[in-house]
Amino acid sequence: MDVMTKPARRTAPASRLVRAELRWIFRRPRTLAVLGLLALIPVIMGIALTVADPTAASSGGPPGNDGGNLLPAAAASVLVLPIAALTMTLQMLLPLAAAMSGADALAGETSTGTLRGWLLAPVGRAKLLLVKALGVATFTLAAAAVIAATGILTALVINGDGTLSTLSGTTLSIPDAVGRVALAVGWVTLQLWAVGAIALAISAFTEHPMVVLASVLGGVIVFTVLGSLDALSWLHPFLLTEVWWSLVDVLRDPVPAADLIDGGLKAACYLAIGLSLAYARLVSKDG
Amino acid sequence: MNTKRKAATVAVAGTAAGALGLGLLAMPAGADSAPELPEIGAQQLVGSVLKTEPPAMSGTATVDNELGLPAMPGVPALDAQSARVYYDGDGKGRVAMEQQSSELTYVLGDKEFWSYDSAEGTATRTALPADARDKHRSAKAAGADPTRTAAQVVDRLEESSTVSVDGTARVAGRAAYELVLTPKPDERTLVREVRVAVDAEKRLPLRMSVLTHGTTDPAFEIGFSEIEFGPQPERLFEFSPPEGTKVTESEAGRPDGPRGESGEEPQFRVTGDGWDTVVLTRVPQEMRDRAQGEGADVEGMLDRFGKPVQGEFGSGHVIETRIGTALITEDGRLAAGAVPEQVLRQALENR
């Protein structure tokens, strides 16, 4: 039979599984809706800021505005708008999107009974987790990239040419600015992988996707609250949410790398915890 | 190995590795033990600090204050601010004060001094006199014999304090001596001691901490949390305001700062010496009027942060922090110092 390969093959190649997984993720109406919604956020921010303050489009920022805010400068800058949008969405919406992806990957598939199909094919459980993790990773990268892309486009439309000034008052070259946005997207994606890994771990323990979403949402809120309590300052270095504001550092010149690196390493720690728990649960779980 | 045990092993190993990593990251830098350094005398240490030209470096300076001052609305929080500092080793520098999502940048270049506020989109340019930096350099060069200067400095300090080198510390990953100034027992001050950590190799002060009575945590500390020595890119010491920035020109010698528009300079008077020095001044009438005009409830704010006091000087409010006290009278007189309230009252009464 020509459709048969050597009987020696015990499991389908991982690349084929990943492709099937990605097709499934990006064919899903819910995924597309979430990406569409995220894409709208920089547009809304850009328009709102321009309407609220027409000078924002032409000048660096409105005078007399109470300082400490990234937003006034955002609409004007091809550099600032995508990063302001990423910073804002990273506080809640992007982690939720990552959680949704992690929830669908295991809990959702368990609840529809589709996970069993792959387990019976058979797909080894370690490989299954690998494929699922890559799926979540790709989705979160897409989510961050979509925000950056529409952020750049919105700023270009509002502003025409686009100013590339940093918070430190220097002006970047275009490749440099593109590099900064790419750095921001990469760093945000790494943070989202950490959230996604935790979501996958929770996802492996339940068959209700909503439980995963609720846990991640609750976790982000609790972490944020804990992070705002000065009495718990010893705990703050352990909270992933605490590092998320460091993204603004991308807009400083030269980039103060310390906090970004620290945040990246913390995300890697969460990633290790999440994936190992997810693996442990998945291999011992009844299919 | 059976599946359950394998799963448990992976779970424990992965979680432990992650938690350990977080723990390591959470550990404050410089928590490691004090480095061993050759002994050095206080005078010699001060001398070497005075002799040293600060080398080219970049670093992050952090201000950590536990003054016990309540946060004021509209006033940026003072605690745990950090600034990135760049210095080219030859009189040019850049300081970037990080706020959560904006930055205040100060650039001292060859011929101009710039300040830039990214939140406001404003910049101020101050032209420097052509010879400013030369004068600065020659002054330093003419500082004659640093050893003698050091002796003078230490002598001056020793009139009111005990100066000593008290062990070593690690600051921003660098070995440092701890120079300690302890006020003499007859000094009426809130300060218990001031510690200055001096880089053992570069002889650059890396950290200053002010400690008060009754606690081991510094009430105020400023120092580097990171520092790296080495040449800095030239572009850091030049500034051209980004498109759309409102640029203000400022006269030389007067970098931007609060000034009375009428040009009336506040008058300062100093009483006492050493640690119980008290600065006396008068809050310019115009400033008070302006505050009132802008609707700021000065009285309410004073009531909130200070406590009302009365005495021979009249009545007013006293604001206390852990390292200093300020007394503002109803008629706009102000006395402040690193002293208890009693000393301020006396200073106001003895005028």
Place this chain on the structure above:
Amino acid sequence: MTAHAEPVVAGPSQQEGPALAARTRGLRKTYGRTVAVDHVDLDVPEGAVLGMLGPNGSGKTTTIRMLLGLVQPTEGEVQLLGHTMPERAGDALPDVGALVEGPGFHPFLSGRENLLRLAAAEPRLTAAGIPPAVDDALERVGLSRAGGRRYRGYSLGMKQRLGLAGALLVPRRLVVLDEPTNGLDPAGTREIRSVIADLHHDGVTVLVSSHLLAEVEATCTHVAVLNEGALVAQGDLTELLESESAGLEVSTTDVTAAVEALRAAHLAARPTPDGVRVELTRAAAPDVIATLVGAGVPVYEARRSRTGLEDLFARLTQDSEEAPTWTS
């Protein structure tokens, strides 16, 4: 349960028997204190269509899930196509098609897309072989025309058939179907039966679980009966039914005389509405008839009594406390 009932085993003993497509020994699964499956020694002969019977909650699905390596047994061993499960799942499962606990598909994808996604994980298919394999499977279950529609809009029967198509994506050596006729109309049930018959004809071993006895009686060559987690009977269907019905129904007009004559010959007999029933434990049928004829009892008709599977099933599963003790 302290002592485990020796299950009924019909047919030749295992040692010299045919090769087994699936075999469990001492299989046990507990969830906390609940015993779901208790020391099951199941044999699925190669080429057989084995019907797994049992009331709801008797452990059928759990046994099947352990067979397929989805669930880790608490105790005991499982061999699937000669490979130890779940450790060697990669060797066994590519040759096994399964539909367990109802069809599981994504509602927002079409039936065909769902099968494509499932087929991507089939080790036996090449990338190029996936689309034709999917189309063949759809054809086989009669869903070719509905393949492009979203799964969301499928009727229960269509869903079930799509699940069956998923199990038949590649030629299998063993097909495991858990309640395949659930929710199907009579026509759908017939189709499933014909698919099973085709598989049987091609030499594929089929394991079907069902609570529909008629279903099993009509399609299966072998049967295994589970009750409260224990295997209470298994073997060749015909032999099992015959071993159960060791009795002779005799039609006569003179019941009293018949009973007396048989009792005199030390044969157990009891009256039935149109004659007597004689247990064939001590004597063969011709002896019984000879005894009756010798005693002058008019014998109109005598036949071996054949209880249906239903009677057997009822007897096996109703009084579980007193497990059946008969053997072949």
